[in-house]
Amino acid sequence: MKFSKWNCMRHLIAVPFILSCAVSCGGSGDPKDAPAQQVDDQNSYSPDILFEAPNEVWAGSNLQLFVQVLNDGNNNASFSWKVLSGPTLDLSNHSTGALEVTVPNVEQDTDWTLEVTITDEGKTASKQVTIKIKRKVNSVTLTGIVTDQPVANPKVSARVGDIGFIATSNAKGEYSITLEIDEANKDQLVQLVAIDPQNESIQFVSQLNTLNTLYSTAGDDSILNSRENFRVNITNVTTAEYGLIRQANLRPLTGEELLSARNGVDTAQQLVLAALLKLVADNDEYSLPAGLNSTRTLANDKAEAEAFEAEVREKDPDIIALTIEEIINDPNLIDADGDGTRPTPDHPLQGAWQLEGEPDVAIIIKDGKWVHIQTKHKEDEEDGQPGYEIGDFNWDAASKLMTVTLSDDTNGVFGWDEDLTTKAEVVNDKLVLTFEQEQQSISFTRIEDINNPLVGAYYEGSLSGEFYLVVFKEDGYAFELEYIASNKGVSGSNYSYDSKTNKVHLELYLDQLGLARDPDFVARAQNNTLQYKDGDEGGVMTRVLNLVEPLAFDEQTMAGNYTLTMDNSSDKLHPIALALNADKTATVTFNDRAHTGSWRINQGQLLISGSATDYQYAFGVIITPTRQTEDGMKVLNLTFVEPEVSNDNDDPRNHGFSLATLKKQ
Numbered sequence: 083m084k085f086s087k088w089n090c091m092r093h094l095i096a097v098p099f100i101l102s103c104a105v106s107c108g109g110s111g112d113p114k115d116a117p118a119q120q121v122d123d124q125n126s127y128s129p130d131i132l133f134e135a136p137n138e139v140w141a142g143s144n145l146q147l148f149v150q151v152l153n154d155g156n157n158n159a160s161f162s163w164k165v166l167s168g169p170t171l172d173l174s175n176h177s178t179g180a181l182e183v184t185v186p187n188v189e190q191d192t193d194w195t196l197e198v199t200i201t202d203e204g205k206t207a208s209k210q211v212t213i214k215i216k217r218k219v220n221s222v223t224l225t226g227i228v229t230d231q232p233v234a235n236p237k238v239s240a241r242v243g244d245i246g247f248i249a250t251s252n253a254k255g256e257y258s259i260t261l262e263i264d265e266a267n268k269d270q271l272v273q274l275v276a277i278d279p280q281n282e283s284i285q286f287v288s289q290l291n292t293l294n295t296l297y298s299t300a301g302d303d304s305i306l307n308s309r310e311n312f313r314v315n316i317t318n319v320t321t322a323e324y325g326l327i328r329q330a331n332l333r334p335l336t337g338e339e340l341l342s343a344r345n346g347v348d349t350a351q352q353l354v355l356a357a358l359l360k361l362v363a364d365n366d367e368y369s370l371p372a373g374l375n376s377t378r379t380l381a382n383d384k385a386e387a388e389a390f391e392a393e394v395r396e397k398d399p400d401i402i403a404l405t406i407e408e409i410i411n412d413p414n415l416i417d418a419d420g421d422g423t424r425p426t427p428d429h430p431l432q433g434a435w436q437l438e439g440e441p442d443v444a445i446i447i448k449d450g451k452w453v454h455i456q457t458k459h460k461e462d463e464e465d466g467q468p469g470y471e472i473g474d475f476n477w478d479a480a481s482k483l484m485t486v487t488l489s490d491d492t493n494g495v496f497g498w499d500e501d502l503t504t505k506a507e508v509v510n511d512k513l514v515l516t517f518e519q520e521q522q523s524i525s526f527t528r529i530e531d532i533n534n535p536l537v538g539a540y541y542e543g544s545l546s547g548e549f550y551l552v553v554f555k556e557d558g559y560a561f562e563l564e565y566i567a568s569n570k571g572v573s574g575s576n577y578s579y580d581s582k583t584n585k586v587h588l589e590l591y592l593d594q595l596g597l598a599r600d601p602d603f604v605a606r607a608q609n610n611t612l613q614y615k616d617g618d619e620g621g622v623m624t625r626v627l628n629l630v631e632p633l634a635f636d637e638q639t640m641a642g643n644y645t646l647t648m649d650n651s652s653d654k655l656h657p658i659a660l661a662l663n664a665d666k667t668a669t670v671t672f673n674d675r676a677h678t679g680s681w682r683i684n685q686g687q688l689l690i691s692g693s694a695t696d697y698q699y700a701f702g703v704i705i706t707p708t709r710q711t712e713d714g715m716k717v718l719n720l721t722f723v724e725p726e727v728s729n730d731n732d733d734p735r736n737h738g739f740s741l742a743t744l745k746k747q
Contacts, residue, residue, distance in 0.1 A: 141218045165197075166195040197209070242261060275287050321356070361405060416741065430479070435527065465494045471496075538612075609708060646742050659672070706718040
């Protein structure tokens with residue numbers, strides 16, 4: 083593997099051990115091992131005792147202690163146990179040489195001294211053992227953002243039962259907080275509260291699941307971000323959700339109660355309440371109703387919220403719908419599938435990967451294929467140039483050995499080196515390649531950004547045949563790889579992205595594809611897909627690595643009549659009627675006008691398009707399924723029209739993204 087930067091990785095392996103010892107309690111015993119016993123000479127004796135005990139145990143764990151009298155020929159010995167110091171525990175019911183108990187919980191590491199007394203034919207002897215009880219702690223670090231618009235340096239706190247924690251935060255609204263809780267409290271719910279230090283009446287809340295659930299979701303690195311649980315973002319939307327739970331007079335205390343309470347939240351009501359909170363936080367023309375001291379109070383009070391909604395609608399009938407549209411288009415506020423967790427990939431190495439210090443490089447591993455993209459020439463490397471390489475890879479899970487058989491290579495010496503023996507594994511969500519001959523490792527990080535869902539790699543087609551691949555990196559680099567018979571090559575750009583208008587602007591620095599086109603287009607990433615509109619064309623691409631469990635429409639069963647209802651619709655908007663005919667023609671009816679076109683399923687998404695006629699502009703509808711509900715399929719919807727004359731093909735007035743419900747009639 084040839085890159086200009088090598089990163090060494092060292093692994094420290096800690097090997098735990100348990101010390102077991104056989105102790106003789108006779109007159110020759112070491113005083114440090116056998117504490118002196120005050121005994122009656124007439125009624126005592128010194129048997130040979132085998133006593134096995136660990137030096138340390140975890141609080142809450144199962145402890146087994148065994149005592150054996152080696153010179154008890156009649157097997158008549160009886161045993162009694164008691165605690166001499168440390169956490170109390172009733173051992174009166176234990177009368178054999180085998181003691182099995184649950185170790186008591188402790189608030190800090192504590193010495194625990196037990197004593198066993200052996201009685202045989204009227205004679206007794208005692209033996210003590212001291213074991214350190216280690217406090218068992220579940221530790222997880224939450225990282226997210228406090229946002230409506232990001233709140234600078236927010237005051238963030240977490241509460242787990244009766245225990246509180248304080249986070250660190252920055253001017254971007256990002257926070258980090260580490261929760262360390264005893265094993266005994268692992269089933270307590272976690273609640274996050276954020277306060278704007280510039281205006282302490284702006285308060286947001288997010289109710290999370292139990293600490294144990296968060297710990298499990300975080301994985302090996304014990305760091306939980308919004309890719310793994312979207313509710314670590316503390317927002318007006320999460321505040322509205324918990325507000326509606328409180329309005330229903332519910333106060334969930336367990337994970338089961340929380341799930342039940344969430345299922346009772348109406349999404350449309352949640353968006354309206356979130357919009358009211360956003361108006362108070364963002365819009366100078368609106369403020370909290372008299373007598374309320376915070377946005378949390380407003381969210382929790384049903385009567386006050388309804389009265390405030392009526393007041394807002396009377397002042398501006400459209401402001402709530404417009405504000406909901408802003409919320410829907412903010413990727414930090416809406417998780418369309420209601421999940422926010424990344425499912426297990428099809429292959430452990432699957433993903434889009436980048437190398438620190440090499441912004442012009444990307445590696446894609448998926449469907450048995452290795453794809454390497456290089457978009458800049460390096461002055462000190464004459465045998466390497468911008469280009470790509472594609473090959474089949476094999477990986478042995480036991481040995482970690484990885485091989486790649488290249489089928490096409492245009493970037494010279496850059497990329498995979500078939501002469502090296504290479505081991506590959508993902509450690510703490512990083513791809514680590516180790517080269518045995520060089521005794522070196524390089525580490526790649528995933529191409530993703532929890533605060534910008536556009537960042538990632540997307541493709542159309544099949545990596546085993548013809549395909550088109552695009553990569554957006556968080557550092558502002560974007561790559562394209564087109565691999566079809568008529569055109570093969572890569573492009574490299576610096577890009578900018580406006581999350582409000584969904585506009586992407588490219589500044590090309592490498593063009594092997596002959597891209598004579600408008601450098602601006604519209605795109606929005608949501609979950610596993612990227613919906614895009616480029617002039618009079620639109621489509622959908624699939625992420626290389628799924629962020630949520632995939633959901634797809636089935637072309638064989640898709641024909642039929644549907645209603646498409648916008649989740650953010652106001653009273654003046656009506657559902658869109660879709661007629662998808664078996665011959666692949668389609669009719670889209672809205673505002674009492676019918677528009678004709680055709681439909682197809684592409685990568686599990688529904689695409690409807692129509693050409694310009696005397697009575698309609700050219701139009702397109704792209705519908706991506708996100709979640710099945712009792713009311714129908716929740717979808718992300720991109721609609722666009724293409725006027726005959728327009729100074730800007732991607733004018734925001736000509737397209738719209740929205741969350742909607744698709745229901746078959």
